[in-house]
Amino acid sequence: MQALQFSLKPNQIEILWNSQQFILPQGLDAIQQQSLVQGIWSELAIEKMIYLIEELLESEPQLRHIQGRAVTSDPMMKLLNQLFFKTSNLIDRIQLEHAFNDFIEHIGYYSRQVAEDQQQVFVYFVTIREMMHHLNIQEILIK
Numbered sequence: 001m002q003a004l005q006f007s008l009k010p011n012q013i014e015i016l017w018n019s020q021q022f023i024l025p026q027g028l029d030a031i032q033q034q035s036l037v038q039g040i041w042s043e044l045a046i047e048k049m050i051y052l053i054e055e056l057l058e059s060e061p062q063l064r065h066i067q068g069r070a071v072t073s074d075p076m077m078k079l080l081n082q083l084f085f086k087t088s089n090l091i092d093r094i095q096l097e098h099a100f101n102d103f104i105e106h107i108g109y110y111s112r113q114v115a116e117d118q119q120q121v122f123v124y125f126v127t128i129r130e131m132m133h134h135l136n137i138q139e140i141l142i143k
Helices: 029-035 043-058 059-065 075-084 093-105 107-112 120-134
Strands: 004-008 012-017 020-024 069-071 090-092 139-143
Touching: 004 120, 020 059, 029 043, 029 120, 043 059, 043 120, 075 093, 075 120, 075 139, 090 093, 093 107, 093 120, 093 139, 120 139
Parallel strands: 004 069, 069 139
Antiparallel strands: 004 012, 012 020, 090 139
16 A cells, blocks of 8 residues: 655645545644644644544545545654654654653643744644544555
């Protein structure tokens, strides 16, 4: 089975699967702007973010048939990898869930680990998590 390829951008989400390209019209900027109140990270903001991402992923019915492996070369994924996964090139669902739970429990700590203009990496993280859940992705290969 062919791996899903994705790129999460500020203005859109691009997914390539089975030679079909899907472009979701809201990207990381819109998700962040609609979720965070005055740029403050909180559990409530993350819950709102999860809801928005779920709605976005479910807006494309064909994506429900995806399962397996995903591949990305997004620079944001490389930063996320350094923060949470100690630069592993392959991240599975279990690793991701452990890191996500750690992030939720220590939001303040992690938000101080990156510059303010890099905090979109956390929107990226929440989006990756929801993609793994809703698109049934078992692992992500970072190229």
